[in-house]
Amino acid sequence: MKFRSFLLSTIILGSLVVTNATVLAEEIGSSTSETTEVNQMNEVQTTETSASVLTQTTEAVSTTDTVTDTSATNEMATNETAASETPTNENPETAEEITNQLTDGQTITHTHQADLSEFTNGVMARSARVANTSQQAFIDSIASSAQSLANENDLYASVMIAQAIVESGWGKSTLSAAPNYNLFGIKGNYQGQSVTMPTSEYVNGQWITVNAAFRKYPSYKESLQDNAKVLKTTSFQSGVYYYSGAWKSNTKSYKDATAWLTGRYATAPNYGSTLNSVIETYNLTQYDTAKVSTSPMYRLYNRHTGEHLYTLNAGEKDYLPKVGWKYEGIAWQAPNSGQPVYRMYNPYSGDHHYTMAQSEINFLKPLGWRYEGLSFYSGGSKPIYRLFNPNEKTGTHHYTLSASERDFLTPLGWKYEGIGFYGY
Structure with a gap:
C-alpha cells in the first residue's frame, strides 16, 4: 500500500422483611459485556519504521508507527502466534509524513506506515472468528486510561483504542511493548527517558537506516496522552483546530470521527473503515459511555421499630447489627456525585x-427533626421508589429499587409517593 508523502505543522501534544416481602435480589442490576470473537492470523510480522527528517526552526519531534504485515488464516483460540519484530527499511516508499503544529509551539511528526490489510482482510473476517485472549488483554491494558482521557478531552475512547491497536500492531512491537510503552512512535524523550532503536529516514533523496531516540513512557497512559494532545491541539490557524471534526461535541458517532481522521491523521483511503472494523469487531463502543463511580447503599432493618435505614457508611453498617438491626444487603448503587x-x-x-x-x-425542622446533612447522591437511570405508611409512627417511609416490592407493599396499606431519587 503506497502512501502519499506530505508535510503539515503539528502540536503535541442492592430483603425487605415485611411479612413475605420480596428480597433485593432483583434490586441490584448488573451489566455484562461481551467480547466479540475474532479471527486471528497465523503469522504477524511487525516492523518499526519512521520516515523523513523534518527541518524546523522550532523543536521537532518525530513519530514512527508500527508496520504490520500479515497473512490471515483461521486458527484455534489456543494457538496464538507470537509476532516477530525486525527493524527494516524495506519498501520505504510506503511511508507518509504528517507533521502536527501544536498550540504550545511544539511540533510532532507522525509517520504512519501500518499495513491496514491486517485489520481489514484478516482480523475482521466475521465468518471465521476465534477468541484471542492476548488481544483482549491488550485492550484491557489501555481501556481504562483511554476512557478517562477521552472523557477529559471530548474524544471517543473507541477511536483511541482502535488507533493504538492499528498503530502498534496490538502492542507487539518492541517500541510499544514494556518497558517502552510507546504506542505511536513519538521520537525524543519523556522526562529524560528514551530508548534508541533503528529506524528508516529519508535523507538527501534516499532512505537510510539510522539509530534514533524514541520516548520511553512509564505506562501506556502517557503515550495515549500524547496522541490525545495531537488530536486536541493541532492548529495551523489561530482558533481553528485541525482534528476538531473528530471531537465528540462535533460529531454524531465515532464513524464521523474516523471519517475526519482519514486524509488527515493518515492519508490511506481505508484508514477510517479500518478503525471502524476494529471498533465493531471488538465492541469498543462500550468504552465510549462514561464510567460512573458508585458506592453501595447498605440497607438495614430494625424489627422493633419497623424502620429501614440506608447508609453508605460501612462502619455504620457493621455496627448496627450488634445493637439489634438486621443487615439486608445492598439496596442500590449510589453515584459518588450528582x-x-x-x-x-x-x-x-x-x-x-x-x-x-x-x-x-x-x-x-420545626417539627423536631434534626438535619444530619448530606447522606448520598442521586443519579443514574434506575428509579428509587418512595412509599409512605400513614398507619405507622416509625419507619413511615420506605425506599426501594424493586418495582415488585413497591407493588407488594401498596395493597398492605403503603401509599406510593413516586420516585424519590435515582441510582444504579
Missing part, C-alpha cells in the same frame, strides 16, 4: 428520613 440527598433524624421516634427537597427539610 444531586444531593439529605438525611433527617427524629430523636423522639428514632426515625430517619431522606429527601432532596430543601422545602421538606425546612418543614421538618
